[in-house]
Amino acid sequence: MTNETSKVIPIQPVSYSRSRQAGESQDVLDHIIDDFQDNPESMQYFYDLFRSVYCHGDEIKHEGMLVGTTCIQAPEELIYAFGATPMRLCNGSYHYDQKGAEFMPSKSCSLVKATLGMLNSDNVIPKIGKPDMIVNPTTCDQKKKSSSMMGDMGYKVYDLEFPNVKESEASRQYWQRSVRQFATELRQLTGRKLTKKGLQAAFNKTGRAQAAFRKLHSYRLLSPSIILGKDIFLVTNAYFFDDITRWTEKVEALNVELEARKQAGFKAVQSKAPRVLFTGSPPIFPNLKLPLLIEEAGGVVVADESCSANRMLYDMTAVDEWMVNDMVDSLADKYLKPCTCPIFTKNEDRKRRLLDLVKSFDADGVVYQAFSGCQVYEMEYRSVAEAFNQAGIPMLYVETDYSPDDKGQLSTRIEAFLESMKNRKKQKQRALG
Numbered sequence: 001m002t003n004e005t006s007k008v009i010p011i012q013p014v015s016y017s018r019s020r021q022a023g024e025s026q027d028v029l030d031h032i033i034d035d036f037q038d039n040p041e042s043m044q045y046f047y048d049l050f051r052s053v054y055c056h057g058d059e060i061k062h063e064g065m066l067v068g069t070t071c072i073q074a075p076e077e078l079i080y081a082f083g084a085t086p087m088r089l090c091n092g093s094y095h096y097d098q099k100g101a102e103f104m105p106s107k108s109c110s111l112v113k114a115t116l117g118m119l120n121s122d123n124v125i126p127k128i129g130k131p132d133m134i135v136n137p138t139t140c141d142q143k144k145k146s147s148s149m150m151g152d153m154g155y156k157v158y159d160l161e162f163p164n165v166k167e168s169e170a171s172r173q174y175w176q177r178s179v180r181q182f183a184t185e186l187r188q189l190t191g192r193k194l195t196k197k198g199l200q201a202a203f204n205k206t207g208r209a210q211a212a213f214r215k216l217h218s219y220r221l222l223s224p225s226i227i228l229g230k231d232i233f234l235v236t237n238a239y240f241f242d243d244i245t246r247w248t249e250k251v252e253a254l255n256v257e258l259e260a261r262k263q264a265g266f267k268a269v270q271s272k273a274p275r276v277l278f279t280g281s282p283p284i285f286p287n288l289k290l291p292l293l294i295e296e297a298g299g300v301v302v303a304d305e306s307c308s309a310n311r312m313l314y315d316m317t318a319v320d321e322w323m324v325n326d327m328v329d330s331l332a333d334k335y336l337k338p339c340t341c342p343i344f345t346k347n348e349d350r351k352r353r354l355l356d357l358v359k360s361f362d363a364d365g366v367v368y369q370a371f372s373g374c375q376v377y378e379m380e381y382r383s384v385a386e387a388f389n390q391a392g393i394p395m396l397y398v399e400t401d402y403s404p405d406d407k408g409q410l411s412t413r414i415e416a417f418l419e420s421m422k423n424r425k426k427q428k429q430r431a432l433g
């Protein structure tokens with residue numbers, strides 16, 4: 001009997017085309033800006049920011065040490081409290097997705113392949129510089145297994161242990177302990193102490209950003225919409241890497257403009273435009289394929305339940321006791337209790353949140369994106385579909401990836417879905433007399 005071991009190709013830096021990467025971002029930006037009317041003037045800051053970072057490759061500046069994060073479950077307040085800057089590394093580029101596929105299983109999710117493809121390339125854009133540490137919450141299996149791959153590429157990786165269950169007191173305590181250990185790790189990395197003042201300043205910084213986001217979110221309740229979802233996704237994607245204080249000021253400026261639009265009775269879409277709730281695998285620039293297809297076809301994304309927008313910024317920290325240890329525990333709670341990522345065994349909260357969003361944003365239907373190879377989003381689809389079915393809310397399930405190849409076929413499905421929503425709306429109006 002022969003004892004065969006298959007040949008394993010070591011992870012090596014892959015060749016990478018800066019111009020292809022920049023071209024992909026350029027095309028998406030041009031489409032976002034030029035092919036839609038009435039873009040808010042305050043969006044110019046975000047358009048210019050993406051052009052500078054993703055197309056021209058301008059350096060992203062940061063204060064103190066740079067801590068890369070691979071998921072929203074990494075508590076950014078702690079990183080700020082140690083004088084470092086968090087930067088979310090989740091990537092949305094098809095070019096990097098292909099680079100990642102050179103050393104990862106082809107069936108992996110595009111988000112993970114693109115992130116690792118970027119980390120394994122030299123002289124990349126966006127020009128983030130080498131993180132002093134990458135914190136990798138142990139959420140889905142693909143994120144977990146990325147950890148050693150990033151380590152093999154020469155990065156210092158910290159595995160932030162995340163529970164699989166969120167309802168039990170045991171998992172809450174387990175997670176609080178993980179977050180405290182993360183604080184110890186950051187202390188060793190930065191050589192700084194965690195103080196009440198530092199933590200409070202970090203809470204204020206993220207709290208102000210979240211308040212600006214919530215205000216922005218509230219303008220999406222209006223019908224007809226006064227801002228399109230493609231712009232909202234661009235704003236929230238900028239949060240991954242922009243200076244948080246400047247980002248907050250720019251969102252506040254956008255809110256002022258939206259208030260003026262509201263007062264003037266402005267409409268960004270026709271009154272009969274179907275209102276869509278977006279859920280599932282996160283749209284990350286430049287992969288805004290699905291939201292853009294919806295809005296090109298005359299729909300409007302009025303709300304979302306995704307970790308590149310609403311889930312990243314909506315839930316705030318509730319502190320009972322202003323002592324450092326209690327503050328850290330409250331922070332841990334903020335990252336566990338409201339989390340509706342499908343990595344948990346049960347996820348009743350996600351269904352509740354989705355039904356709630358449909359109701360409060362008066363959505364006519366739901367589009368559910370699952371990246372091919374993402375088992376958790378694929379598996380959870382069934383129970384979410386069941387919940388919407390029972391509530392009489394139409395949902396379109398789309399399995400896709402970062403490739404542009406399925407655009408034509410997706411566009412036909414989306415148009416048909418929006419058409420059916422328009423008909424339902426008409427029937428409803430007729431029934432109401």
Ligand code: SF4
Pocket residue numbers: 070071072073090139140143281282307341342343
């Ligand atoms: S989908 Fe879930 S595991 Fe993946 S980055 Fe988002 S929150 Fe994290």
Ligand code: SF4
Pocket residue numbers: 109110111112140141142143281282371373374375376377
């Ligand atoms: S889309 Fe799925 S596989 Fe990809 S990071 Fe999110 S949970 Fe993990």
